[in-house]
Amino acid sequence: MASLEVPLANPRYSPVHISADAYYRIPPRVLYKTYPVYAPGREPAGYQDWLRQQAPVIAFDPARLHSREDWIKAGELVFNAPTSFSPVFFSAADLRDTAFFKETGMPVAKDGTIPFARWVIRRKGEVELGSMGCNTCHTRVLPDGTVVPGAQGNNPGDREGARMLRRAAQVMDPAKVLARMAGFARQFEMPWLPDDPNRRARAMSLDELIAAGEAIPPGVTARANTSMFLPPQIPDLIRVRERRYLDHTGLIRHRAIADLMRYSSLSQDMFAYDRYGDLPAPRLDAGHAARYSDEQLYALALYLYSLQPPPNPNPAGELAARGQRVFARAGCGGCHTPPLYTNNKLIPVEGFMPPAADRARFDILEVRVGTDPRYALETHKGTGYYKVPSLKGLWYRGPLEHNGSVATLEDWFDPARLRAGYVPTGFKSYNGQAHPVPGHRFGLSLSADDKAALIAFLRTL
Ligand code: HEC
Ligand code: HEC
Incomplete structure (x- = not known):
């Protein structure tokens, strides 16, 4: 862990993660068997009744994994496993409402399924919608309805989230909705920046905050540690094995499979516990208090390494x-x-001079490409470089x-x-x-x- 990350542009504020002790005290996720979600009108007859009769089944059990293929299959399950059972981008009702699809443009697969969410049975008779597994952001539906797991996602998540807030403001006290949104925006703030662009959210009206979400197209998303105003492109995970740095800013090194496991845990769960410089540490129960087990992370990483691109239709003529x-x-x-x-290699952005220590430790190419430097300087992932x-x-x-x-x-x-x-x-x-x-x-x-x-x-x- 000590050498996993490239320091932030201001290294005093590089994230400090919780100790291994505290980490392993967090209970690992129990991954239940999940079922596909269908678009309105595409569900097999009697599907919901059938789901209500299913007993909960624990689907990830390392004792049953023997061959490499077993582990990869189990990794697919982890990739698609929801981490949230309350609406983040969409609710169960949204996914049964044709207006939702018209208004957000959420794509539907050829077979009528929605690959960004799953039904889960954790208690018999209770069918829950789960999302925010890797699949919610890292799955693409091609124009012909082919599902490509791992490719740059095209679930219009932020637009869906904005729609949900717009509707909430019609039925709830708008001040409460604004408070919820302001809380979401606050996580992106960087108090150590003299002119933190994320602070502007404090002065924005609910309408302006919702508009910020609506402005984010599919394939881009304001993930934790990014920014509502500077959201990043969702990277393609197919062939991630070939990359030596993860994230656009190269924040996390990828030296071996364990680093991809660490990345997955940090970006999905542990970011909530990070401390930045002398800023107060968050309360240990501030996050959703769950983590993947080491076995789940290993299976997940093997699955990511196994992902293949769809057959390329473009002629090499x-x-x-x-x-x-x-x-x-x-x-x-x-x-x-x-x-x-x-x-x-990592390329420094305008306004950042790589320190000598970086030059010795990382693969840096000292040319300037001149693209917008803000993501590399004004977010929690800002190393001062783009890879x-x-x-x-x-x-x-x-x-x-x-x-x-x-x-x-x-x-x-x-x-x-x-x-x-x-x-x-x-x-x-x-x-x-x-x-x-x-x-x-x-x-x-x-x-x-x-x-x-x-x-x-x-x-x-
Ligand atoms: C809410 C959407 C979202 C979810 C859920 C999500 N990711 Fe990501 N992921 C992103 C975004 C956005 C980035 C780009 C961040 C950046 O470049 O700073 C990213 C980057 C990555 C990268 C870096 C790839 C590269 O080439 O730089 C990996 C690996 C990755 N995600 C794996 C996962 C895994 C595994 C899961 C599930 C455990 C997951 N992600 C869940 C949105 C998401
Ligand atoms: C000096 C290094 C350098 C050279 C030379 C270079 N690129 Fe790039 N390229 C980059 C970097 C760095 C980025 C990422 C910039 C960013 O995202 O801000 C990039 C991004 C891209 C992208 C966008 C990729 C994506 O996934 O979003 C394409 C396409 C691309 N380059 C094509 C080319 C082509 C074609 C050439 C030659 C005409 C070229 N590049 C020359 C460094 C270079």
Whole structure:
């Protein structure tokens, strides 16, 4: 643990985690058998009655795991296991309401299921909706309804959450809803920053706070330790094994499978107990007081390592071959080095000077790419760096860039994005303002033909 993390840009405020002792005193999650959720009108006849008759079954039992395949299958169960049984992005009633799907755009799989949530039986006769497992954010439904576990998710979670608040404000005292929202916003504050952008939430009306949630498109989300105003792109977990740093800011090192296990526990549960510098420690019961067992984390990590991309429909023909030559000529491979299409290095952002200690310990490439530095400086994950992302799987994911501000590859290579007055095609910002998407000028001045070839090549990766 001591060498797991890259220090924050201001290392005095790097997170301090709870002790191993305190950690192992938290009871591990009991993972019950779960059942698919169907979109309205797609449920098999009598399904709910059948569910009500099911007895609770403990589904994760390490004593029954023998082969590597057993562990991977069990890891899939952990990936899909809910960690919350109260509505976070949506309620059980929402998922049975066609208006919800129309208004939020939540995608439905080919077979009528909703892969972002599960029904769970923890007590006989009681069918609970569970969510906030890894699947809620890290599952993508392709336009043809194919479900791709691990890919950049496209559940419009923050929009769903915003809709829930809007409706709550109609039936509840709006002051109570505002207080709940303000509490949510407060977790992102960084009191040690002289000009913490997260503080602005304190002065916002309920309407403005809800609008901030609505501004966040699918594929981007205000996860714990990120920011409502600077939410990050949800990364693709397929081929995560090839990456040496986790998170856009490279906060967590990935030296071996145990680091991925530590990452999963920290980001899902333990962040709630972190202390930052001399700021008061949170109360130990402040979080949801649960953790994954070591066995669950191991199975989960093996499952993540086993994930495969969907078959790529983009032809590796003449155009793509030309694009590959453009890629080489434009020097993309210096950072997005084949065969991984990343050199696995950290790149310092504008306004951050890597300390000598970092240079000795981490793989740093001292060039400046010039993308929006705020996520790397003004969030709890802000190390002062962005890692070089892999370009694999670009054809099935988006929006792009660490902040998801760019919807497509065409937009990424469009020089118009550098200009004032540009309206980003992905995440726009909470107040919808037009603003440039600066930096990463590579490829912007290519001819239209070369650009089309380059993009065709990138879509084959
Ligand atoms: C609420 C949505 C949400 C949930 C739930 C969630 N994640 Fe994530 N995950 C994110 C976001 C957003 C990021 C990007 C954070 C960043 O870059 O700073 C991320 C990043 C990651 C990364 C880093 C990958 C990389 O290449 O940088 C891993 C690994 C990961 N998540 C695994 C998991 C696992 C395993 C679970 C379940 C135990 C999980 N996540 C649950 C939203 C979520
Ligand atoms: C000096 C290193 C460097 C070079 C050279 C470089 N890139 Fe990048 N690239 C990066 C970094 C760093 C990011 C992430 C920036 C961010 O998210 O703020 C990135 C992001 C991207 C993304 C978005 C990926 C995603 O998952 O969101 C694409 C696409 C991309 N680069 C393609 C290219 C191509 C094509 C070239 C050559 C024309 C190129 N890059 C040259 C460092 C580089």
